[in-house]
Amino acid sequence: MIQMRATLLILVLLVLPTLLPFFNPKFFYTQDHIFIARLNQISTALSDGHFPVRWVPDLRYGEPLFNYYAPLPYYIGALIHLIGFNFIWVSKILFILSTTLSALTMYILAKELFGKKGGYLAAILYTYAPYRAVDTYVRGALSETWAFVFIPLIFYFSLLLAKRGVSFLTIRKSLINISFLTLSLAGLFLTHNVTTLMFLPFLVLWWIYLLIFETSGFFKRKALVFLSLCIATILAFGLSAFFLLPANFERNFIQTKYLTVGYFNFRAHFVAFRQFFSLFWGYGSSLWGPVDGLSFQVGLVNWIVILLSAISGFTFRRNKKMLTFFVFLILNFFLSLFLQHNKSAFIWEAIPLMAFIQFPWRFLTISIFIVSLIGGAITSKLNGKLSLIYFILIIASLFFSLMYFKPKEYADDAFFDKFLNKEKMHQGIDLTKDYLPIWVKSVDKPLLNYPEADEGIIQVENFNKKAARANSIITVYKDSIIDVPITYFPGWTITANNKNISLEKPDQRGLIKFKLPKGDYSVGFEFRDTPVRILGNTISLFSLLILFLLIVFKKGYKNV
Numbered sequence: 001m002i003q004m005r006a007t008l009l010i011l012v013l014l015v016l017p018t019l020l021p022f023f024n025p026k027f028f029y030t031q032d033h034i035f036i037a038r039l040n041q042i043s044t045a046l047s048d049g050h051f052p053v054r055w056v057p058d059l060r061y062g063e064p065l066f067n068y069y070a071p072l073p074y075y076i077g078a079l080i081h082l083i084g085f086n087f088i089w090v091s092k093i094l095f096i097l098s099t100t101l102s103a104l105t106m107y108i109l110a111k112e113l114f115g116k117k118g119g120y121l122a123a124i125l126y127t128y129a130p131y132r133a134v135d136t137y138v139r140g141a142l143s144e145t146w147a148f149v150f151i152p153l154i155f156y157f158s159l160l161l162a163k164r165g166v167s168f169l170t171i172r173k174s175l176i177n178i179s180f181l182t183l184s185l186a187g188l189f190l191t192h193n194v195t196t197l198m199f200l201p202f203l204v205l206w207w208i209y210l211l212i213f214e215t216s217g218f219f220k221r222k223a224l225v226f227l228s229l230c231i232a233t234i235l236a237f238g239l240s241a242f243f244l245l246p247a248n249f250e251r252n253f254i255q256t257k258y259l260t261v262g263y264f265n266f267r268a269h270f271v272a273f274r275q276f277f278s279l280f281w282g283y284g285s286s287l288w289g290p291v292d293g294l295s296f297q298v299g300l301v302n303w304i305v306i307l308l309s310a311i312s313g314f315t316f317r318r319n320k321k322m323l324t325f326f327v328f329l330i331l332n333f334f335l336s337l338f339l340q341h342n343k344s345a346f347i348w349e350a351i352p353l354m355a356f357i358q359f360p361w362r363f364l365t366i367s368i369f370i371v372s373l374i375g376g377a378i379t380s381k382l383n384g385k386l387s388l389i390y391f392i393l394i395i396a397s398l399f400f401s402l403m404y405f406k407p408k409e410y411a412d413d414a415f416f417d418k419f420l421n422k423e424k425m426h427q428g429i430d431l432t433k434d435y436l437p438i439w440v441k442s443v444d445k446p447l448l449n450y451p452e453a454d455e456g457i458i459q460v461e462n463f464n465k466k467a468a469r470a471n472s473i474i475t476v477y478k479d480s481i482i483d484v485p486i487t488y489f490p491g492w493t494i495t496a497n498n499k500n501i502s503l504e505k506p507d508q509r510g511l512i513k514f515k516l517p518k519g520d521y522s523v524g525f526e527f528r529d530t531p532v533r534i535l536g537n538t539i540s541l542f543s544l545l546i547l548f549l550l551i552v553f554k555k556g557y558k559n560v
Helices: 002-018 034-047 072-083 087-114 116-128 130-139 142-164 168-189 193-214 219-239 241-249 300-315 320-338 342-350 352-357 360-381 384-404 413-419 422-427 531-555
Strands: 452-465 469-487 492-496 499-501 511-516 519-527
Touching: 002 087, 002 116, 002 130, 002 384, 034 072, 034 087, 034 413, 072 087, 072 142, 087 116, 087 130, 087 142, 087 360, 087 413, 116 130, 116 300, 116 360, 116 384, 130 142, 130 360, 130 384, 142 168, 142 193, 142 219, 142 360, 168 193, 168 219, 168 531, 193 219, 193 320, 193 352, 193 360, 219 241, 219 531, 241 531, 300 320, 300 360, 300 384, 320 360, 342 352, 360 384, 413 422, 492 511, 499 511, 511 519
Parallel strands: none
Antiparallel strands: 452 469, 469 511, 469 519, 492 499, 492 519
């Protein structure tokens, strides 16, 4: 326990210099501050009893944001907010946690593979990679920074399953590893859709490597390990089904064109080969062509690590297992770079789903993960007189990269009001259109705050709007068609005097529209789950039960 605390303290001290700007009383500008609005909205929805959160009420007239946007970091943020922190500090704490935890998970993986020295170097390379500074201080990519936490964990528990195998004698440890691999995979699925899409092919390659080179024994033993990996994957998809099923099968309900056209067209964002080596740093945008305002460098120290790995690989030529591992990592590293270069365009064109990655340079996430592992691997050769190189690499990582871990400038608190003030969020100021329902044709119409008659005459009293429900007293003096300031989306239902009311075709704003004859009505609006969402919820609950039973079953083998 003392040793674990010492390790954690060392890691915190090592990553702390990259986090110092977060302790400034003010927050800083980044390219994306919408995460503050998302944190605000998920907390609002949860406080209103809406779970799992799918609908956020105050972004324009309401949007199905978390039906499509991976919610896990925001659930964590909602818990932090519940303790008493405001949303600015919740955002800061989430970035601090993602950095610290990703260093810890990388250390755990690399320590298992290469020992403590390898663990520390890999964690430093993983933390101080320039792209991490881009994500944190330039882009403000909150969810993507949290994805860094789960990638090493997935590799780690996969490795343990392969090394220890699966048999009656190891069933307790196997169940532990299956359970934690399940949770790690589900964590990634629920954290960042794009990173999941990029990472899965490399995970499959890792599993193939493990089955061939790390799983000893005959076919039956390898088959059991493969089956365990499959079980963990199926359970992870099951745990995430409440999100994954609607996100995929209800995708035709939102205007996905905003995710893949114009600025978000992947064809405009390939990385020129020289940019991987360039030390340029900027706070601008990714632009068409080789001149960008954003840095896509792999990192000077990381390239030195790659060079040292080539030398180490030569010295490993008699150790076939280690040489194979080096070759595996190097090939994966250059594959991740290739997918960022325009020569890989034929792959992007052949796989339509890759268009949702938007920016090929996002594969730098995979690049720096792999090069960090390579750094951990070379430590086995940095002994004796060569130990000096180990410490030089650590110092160089801090010296050459720390300058990037700072914001361009800090913002006044008033700047964030548009992401915290309901009225401004209703106006849609600086909000993206990523998850607008297909029924929304215009967002520029005059703002509507209460139900109003499109035709006829009505009087509205006590319009009370919550996260996923609303109610009002409406007096209809003449048969009317009524517009409600709630965006239409499948799942919204209306009752008038406890009777279901059919919906009319939404107007240009995409608002709920319905008819009422003359009379007095108590009208209720409720956002309910569709069959796909109900199925997803059911699968997730069933998978959670299975995971619980696995853990309980594991305890029955505590003496094995």
